[in-house]
Amino acid sequence: MTAKRFDGGRRQRIIVFGMVIGIVIQPFLALYGYLVGKAFAVNQPPAKSEVTCPYIGDAEAIAEGRKLFDRNCAECHGDGTGGSGPDLTDNDWLCGGSDAQIFSTISNGRPGGMPSWSSDLKDDEIWKIVAFIRSLKKQ
Ligand code: HEC
Numbered sequence: 001m002t003a004k005r006f007d008g009g010r011r012q013r014i015i016v017f018g019m020v021i022g023i024v025i026q027p028f029l030a031l032y033g034y035l036v037g038k039a040f041a042v043n044q045p046p047a048k049s050e051v052t053c054p055y056i057g058d059a060e061a062i063a064e065g066r067k068l069f070d071r072n073c074a075e076c077h078g079d080g081t082g083g084s085g086p087d088l089t090d091n092d093w094l095c096g097g098s099d100a101q102i103f104s105t106i107s108n109g110r111p112g113g114m115p116s117w118s119s120d121l122k123d124d125e126i127w128k129i130v131a132f133i134r135s136l137k138k139q
Pocket of ligand 1: 069072073074075076077084085086087088092093094095096102105106110111112113114115117129
């Protein structure tokens with residue numbers, strides 16, 4: 001009899017103990033889940049279309065972009081309004097008009113006669129040209 005009562009008490013204590021541990025651990029698990037979620041969110045690279053030109057509106061960078069443009073691009077794009085290459089001042093983009101898309105067009109080139117510049121220009125220089133092209137934009 002005494003042994004049975006002891007067993008019952010022990011089982012009850014184990015159950016209560018388990019519940020207490022569960023209640024204590026719960027917030028830590030929630031916090032862990034939150035932190036892991038956050039870490040992954042931070043490590044996720046931004047989608048390409050979200051990448052924006054770091055030099056938009058930066059007068060100095062735009063001036064450098066203009067020089068690079070005159071040296072490398074004017075031969076086909078004129079002053080930006082187009083020549084054998086298309087007008088870059090209108091809102092009519094053949095290959096997408098976001099900063100990232102313009103960057104990608106310049107870096108990778110286009111099959112219709114636009115050369116790739118990734119080996120001639122640094123990413124930084126391309127971004128300055130993107131800022132220059134953006135500054136030409138007609139409204
Ligand atoms: C040899 C001539 C040539 C040179 C040099 C050249 N481009 Fe182009 N570019 C073109 C042609 C042609 C196209 C159209 C390509 C197509 O539609 O496939 C084009 C397309 C583009 C476009 C996309 C336009 C749109 O409507 O989507 C951008 C932006 C551009 N060029 C920027 C530049 C920049 C910046 C430079 C200098 C670093 C440059 N290009 C140099 C010929 C040239």
